[in-house]
Amino acid sequence: MKALLPLCGAFLVGLCTVAIAADDDGLSEQIRQLKSEALDLNRDLTLLEQELLYATPQTSIFVSVDVGTPIRLVDINLTIDGEHVGYHFYSDQEFEALTKGGIQRLYTGNLASGRHVMEATITGYDPLGKDYQKTTSYTFTKGAGKKMVEMQVVDDLNKQQHKFEFREWNQQ
């Protein structure tokens, strides 16, 4: 029976874990070099891809929400001129990222110049957990430069639901 008592001590030692890195084996430098080169490669290829695909000024649609909103956004469906161009289902982590001030790019593409109608449908839960769906439409005109549209999903405190506000930028 006494033989079991050292277990208690060993257990205690095991419980104390203060996280301080001490990873200095031979691999460390190789890992650092690889990570650094991978970041550079990814950056360069992203730039080349953008240059190829978006040679002409593109249109981007962004989504943001009120910081710290008590209302949960579940998913969003986006159409432009009646054509479905984007859908996103928000995981808890992604929605939290939005409520902390993150902005999500929901769509980027080459739209023809002229007038376009975007329609967004969101589903969400109100603070009481009741689900609902809302649709809004917005008209914008694409000119010669880049077009950026931010759709802010903000709290409608009276209805305890979301409402939409839009901001639109044109690159001159």
Added chain:
Amino acid sequence: MTQLRRKRWLVAACLATLLSPAQAAKVEFFDDINQGPIPLGVEEHRYLAFGEVMFDYYRHANFNAINKLLVNQEQALFNEDTDYAELLLGDLYVTYGLPGKAEVIFNRLLEKDILSRTRAQTWLHKAALHYREGNLAEAAMILDGDNVEGLDPADDARRRLMLANIFMTEGDFAGALDYLHSVPVNTDEGRYATYNMGVALIRGGHRAQGVALLKSLLEAGGSSDQALALRDRAALASGLTELREGNLQSARADLRQVRSDGPFSEDALLALGLANYRAGDVKRALPLWLEAVRRNSSHPSVQEALMLAPRAYEELGGLPQALAGYQYAATEYRQALKDIQRAIDNIAKPGWSEALLPEDSNQAGLLPANSNDLAQGSELSYLYKMFSGNTFAQRFEHYRQIHQIKSMVKKWQQSLPALEETYQIQQQSLSRHLPHVRGEMTRHMSRQEQLALSSDKVSSAIPNFVDMSKPEDVASAEQAIMWKKVDAMARQFGSLPGSTHDNALRLRRMRGLLLWDIAHQSIEQREKQEQAATQLRVESGVLGERIAAVQQQIRDATLRTRDDLGQRLAEQTQRIEKIKRLTEDTLEALEKSMQADALALLLANQQTLADQLAEAHLAIARLQDSSVSDGSKQRNES
């Protein structure tokens, strides 16, 4: 205009409320506040770009966040003036295991004239970097200095925690406590720091202080899984310490607070049984150990309890139950040994490390993707033990990140031929269509200019008053046709058949009535004309914008036909190949080292289990011998 929109909104809202009482699937009219397009300045562009980075940062997609920052840097959107982006990039480099790059950024920021709060945050990040690298003296010097004054409360709590941990590591418990007291215990960070401090104090010989800190956690709030698990852990650590000191009542009180279905329940059952046993209460110890042996036999505490339960039966005189218990223990040990052997065989198989990776490549957690499969082979419990070690966990984190690089390289390797082909198709298509488009555009441009001039002309031709000397200008289409007929008849009246006096009077009356009708509707008609002219001007403007957009596209396309993008894309093949090779080598090396760690742990467990199996067999033999000798004695006596 705003008032008009509000009115429309109100009408629409009322309509919507009346028509659809249900909350779901409601279409909202006019609640979009259109402020109209504004020019995209640098700050607005940065706002959107940094928002995107923050989205990735907060969803823990650090690789994507770094990539976006680097891409924006390359496009000169973020530069040395955007301190916030620099600071975040430094922080991300630290998290991603590139301390050298992070330090360069922090040093560059500190040399600049930046806001005092940003400066303090930069120093804090630099201290965190030293702390992670194990340079505790340098970290402490920064954290305890004036440079970090002015931090916000959350960052200041982080600073105090780091200092407390540094003092703890150096054995200066009084110093650590000073900093720890000011960290709120109702936060996860505060609770963990208090726990670490309590355990460190006990290990440093300050038992009473340490136990008091651990007990304080039992009263602390928090209902998350993490908070409850830490509370269990604190109760267990406190109970074990009290048990070792012989304070059996106190030990039992603490151990009873560990949840029976929590992650530390097996350890608590074993320890509580021991406390009862040492208090001479074997009858109370037995049910606890019997409960423990029903649990997963790969747990070390359950393996201990397998021998303790029959031993308690033995002391209570229940020799048949004790014998059955030892036999059960031997069976369980043999099964556990088989499980370990299976785990050892699995580890030796290629791709073992890959099976540990989480499904979501961004997830930094340590739960393997196929945990269910592993749990069936009881391998998972051994793996958890490995992950609880700092070295293995760090090595695995590198492995996960490099695996992410491998996926990224694979994706680019697949995409690159498609990108090159797209470029070729673009080139061919542009060469074919551009001359025709250029020619057509010249024609369309002059048409659009004429249209714009005409629409302006129409707009300016509309007078701002109603002139009834030209009734056809303010008449509707029907009225205009009628007016034309009546006017023509009046002018040619004498030459027409039936030009009598009565008909002349009739025609005059009709002309008067028509004129009155036109005059009566002229205001409304003029408004319609003005609206149509405005609409025409707007449409003409949109057409102008489209002409400008197409011209821009022609310019871009012309540049595309002359650029060297194809060559630059082709050059990436070699880079991808090189990084692919490096990735595979590094993954192989990491896998080998993780396999070695895992094997060492499993072999140690195998040895312990073999010893326990031997002990169980000895106990079985001892009981069987005593039963035989008792039987002989009884036969001799009779």
